[in-house]
Amino acid sequence: MIETNEVMKTYETLSGRITALDQANISIKDGEFVLIVGRSGSGKSTLLSILGGLTRPSSGKVMLNGKDLWAMNDEDLSEVRGSELGFVFQFPGLLPTLNTLENVMLPTMFCSKVEEDPSERATILLQTVGLGDKLDSFPNQLSGGELKRAAIARSLMNNPSIILADEPTGDLDVNTEKEIMDMFCRINKLGKTVVMVTHNQDLACFASRVLSMERGIVSEEEGQKCERI
Amino acid sequence: MAKLSYGQFLWRNLKRRSFRNVATVLTFAVVVCSVLIASFLTEGTSNSTRAGMTRLGADLLVVPQEYASNADAIIITGKPSTFFMNTTEMTKLQAVPGVQRVAPQTFIATLSASCCALPTQLIAFNSTMDFTVTPWLDQELGRPLEKDEVILGYQIKGTDVGQPIIFYGHQFKVAGILQPTGTGVDQSVFVRDSDAIVMARESVKVAWQPIEMNPGQISAILVQLEPGADVQQVSADIAAAAPEVSVITSNHLARKIDAQLASTVGALYLTAGAVTLISLPLIATVSTLVVNERRREIGLYRMMGAKKGFVFNALLAEALILAMVGALIGLVSAAAIVIIFNNTITVSLGIPFLWPGLDAVLLQTWWVMLLTVLLGALSALYPAMMAARSDPYESIRAGQK
Amino acid sequence: MEFSKKMVIPAIVLMLLGVLVAVGPWTFAPVCEVHTAENPNGLWVITAANKTLPMPCGYTARAEIGIGAATVIVGGMMLFATAIGSIISLAAVGAMMGGATIALPAALTKTCALSSHTCNTLTAPFLWVMGIVLILFGAALIVYRKKLMK
Structure with missing residues (x-):
């Protein structure tokens, strides 16, 4: 369960103050697949990073599974990021020095909630996303889609309850995009909350709920219906 | 993993x-x-x-003024040289207040010893007056040096204890080898002055290049001070009493x-x-x-x-x-x-x-x-x-x- | 036998090292009293007793010719080393030659007793450095063997 209360984020720039997020009040229930749609610069990524404990809001409150995220100290906040949240970005963000298996295992180094053997769990996750034969490959040996799938496997490593995805399909071709979206749907079906930010309206049909953003203001989109591609 | x-x-x-x-x-x-x-x-x-001065066992080393740097070299790096001074200086030194004992030594640079290619420093000491080598002998050998016996510096180790070693055609026997000091002492050979004189006399006949050394000829005087005596003061007094000499102290060596x-x-x-x-x-x-x-x-x-x-x-x-x-x-x-x-x-x-x-x-x-x-x-x-x-x-x- | 292009530089380096080991003790890092054309048998000393004595460093200088020559031969063979096994074994022999280069002055034929002799101030340090370089070079060839394979 994610709830925000009057969350604001403003940036001071040379040309004056910019309001990236204006009094956002949203509530996301457990197990929802929420898509946040908006043009570039609408503040959707800022919202996601505040929900994920990566950027401190200028004011307001974020409650994540009953905990006031921004009232915590760095230790506790890092713990929440590591154990309750999984992140997928547009860029895959795999470390070039580690192979696929090690990359997926990396989160356990910072925080270890899962009791399974890290290497076994990482192997199973990689097999699930179809990279069972690429365990020893290094990021520079993987394709764009494969990198994204490895990043998804990594986000699941510590078995988080919420997956936050920022334009995960932004740089992919249509087929790979569908493949990745299907993967998020499967993750959602496992009971995990998925919050995804995108500029692509067409992805709305994958989500259970769609929020739209414009100039820092969040609003609920009603009656979005579409057929799965 | x-x-x-x-x-x-x-x-x-x-x-x-x-x-x-x-x-x-x-x-x-x-x-x-x-x-x-x-x-x-x-x-x-x-x-x-430190080790070198301790081995020399003297507080001061008095040498002829013009050979002061030769004497430094003998102690510091073992660069051999031969020089002589007047024996009468000894009596002058003994009269200086603060001086407890004096002992003469004679430095002879050999041309080439049987062990080594380069010249070696022979140091002849007077067995009756010596207070530097003798205590070591007492401690290590338990007896004084006998006729034609020598003590070798650490680096002249080609020859072992008990073996013969020839200088200027004269055969000596190695009685002992000193501990390393890193100084010129390591490249010196200690002999009794009586043996050295015999060797010099024989060298005229047997050696390729003979040495001149006569009884009573000395190169340096080792000085032991009375307990509590001021090194600086005594050095100055010696210089005043015997203007022909130079005084070498461990401080002087260390500074050099x-x-x-x-x-x-x-x-x-x-x-x-x-x-x-x-x-x-x-x-x-x-x-x-x-x-x-x-x-x-x-x-x-x-x-x-x-x-x-x-x-x-x-x-x-x-x-x-x-x-x-x-x-x-x-x-x-x-x-x-x-x-x-x-x-x-x-x-x-x-x-x-x-x-x-x-x-x-x-x-x-x-x-x-x-x-x-x-x-x-x-x-x-x-x-x-x-x-x-x-x-x-x-x-x-x-x-x- | 097949010529290996990749081994040309390692082979030349090894041969050069070998030449230096052989020539050094006779020229720029001389042992004591090395004489040239006028006195080809300069590896002895005349004592005060007019006796001629051989010096240990002279034997070192002679023996290093052998080690240097062997190293040059190993370097020559490297030109034709294409298989991983031959690269490794030749590199190992090269490193062993380095060990021998050091062992001669340090333990086997030795140098003179006095520290101020040129065999101690020049030859021995030179041979130590050459030996270490040979050992490291051999080790490096073994470590990078895969890159050197044809």
Whole structure:
């Protein structure tokens, strides 16, 4: 369960103050697949990073599974990021020095909630996303889609309850995009909350709920219906 | 592999930045190497001077004024020479207040001994008056030196105890070998003056190049002071009583050796200082650049749950590893250089050298290494702090550009 | 036998090192009293008793010719080393030659007793450095063997 209360984020720039997020009040229930749609610069990524404990809001409150995220100290906040949240970005963000298996295992180094053997769990996750034969490959040996799938496997490593995805399909071709979206749907079906930010309206049909953003203001989109591609 | 270990994680990160690593490691290696060489040389030299003077066993060495530097050379580097002085000086010295005992010695530079290619310093001592070699004899042999017996300095070890050794056609027998001092004493041969005179007389007939040495001819007078006597005062009094002589004290020798060593040690410390001054800010700057370049990576760690402390520690650990590897390389090269080039250094600088005890060497090494590693940590402190403090999302985004 | 292009530089380096080991003790890092054309048998000393005595460093200088020559031969063979096994074994022999280069002055034939002799101030340090370089070079060839394979 994610709830925000009057969350604001403003940036001071040379040309004056910019309001990236204006009094956002949203509530996301457990197990929802929420898509946040908006043009570039609408503040959707800022919202996601505040929900994920990566950027401190200028004011307001974020409650994540009953905990006031921004009232915590760095230790506790890092713990929440590591154990309750999984992140997928547009860029895959795999470390070039580690192979696929090690990359997926990396989160356990910072925080270890899962009791399974890290290497076994990482192997199973990689097999699930179809990279069972690429365990020893290094990021520079993987394709764009494969990198994204490895990043998804990594986000699941510590078995988080919420997956936050920022334009995960932004740089992919249509087929790979569908493949990745299907993967998020499967993750959602496992009971995990998925919050995804995108500029692509067409992805709305994958989500259970769609929020739209414009100039820092969040609003609920009603009656979005579409057929799965 | 069940889990990615912290060590593996650090190693993989280090492996990627080979240019920075090599530069950092080399810097620390050069600093440690030059500081350690300077400190080994300084310690080894003063240790050697101490040992040499103790072996001579005299407070003062009085030599003819014009041969003062020859006498210095005999003691410091073992460069042999022959010179003589007037025996009457002895009586003058004995009258100087503060002088307890005097003993004459005669220095003869051999052309070539059977053991060695280069000339050796023969030191003939008077067995009745001597107080320098005799105590050693009592302690080590339990008896005085007998006819035609010699004691060898440590470096003339081609010949063992009990074996014959020939000087100027005269056969001697090795009675003992002295402990190493690193000074010229190691290259000297001690004989009784009565035997030396016989040898000189025979040399006219048997030797390729005979030596001139007559009874009563001496080269130097060793002086032992009364307990509590002031070395400076007595030296001045001797100079006044016998204007033809020069007084050599251990202080004088130490000063001379220091002067010979000063420019080399100075250059070494200067190198270390310059390298430190130039490189440390450079390393700090490079580390800061590297942290900037690694912002996304650091942001990703934070995203995956890494605490500020983890990021700070990991970056500091990388710097410490580099500093330690550098310091170790520096230590090994410094030790190798001083060991391999020991003779080259001491002969070309004209200094005596004797390795200080292992404990002293280890202590020096420990301090130099510790300081270097601290320096390494210092250079990484700011970048590591900056990295730990940066906003995770900002870092990830900055890397995206 | 097949010529290996990749081994040309390592082979030349090894041969050069071998030549230095053989020539050094007779020229720029001389042992005591090395005489040239006028006195080809300069590896002895005349004592005060007019006796001719051989010096240990002279034997070192002679023996290093053998070690140097062997190193040059190993270097020559490297030109034709294409298989990983032959690269490793030749590199190992090269490193062993380095060990021998050091062992001669340090333990086997030795140098003179007095530290101020040129065999101690020049020859021995030179041979130590050459020996260490040979050992490190051999080790490096073994470490990077895969890159050198044809």
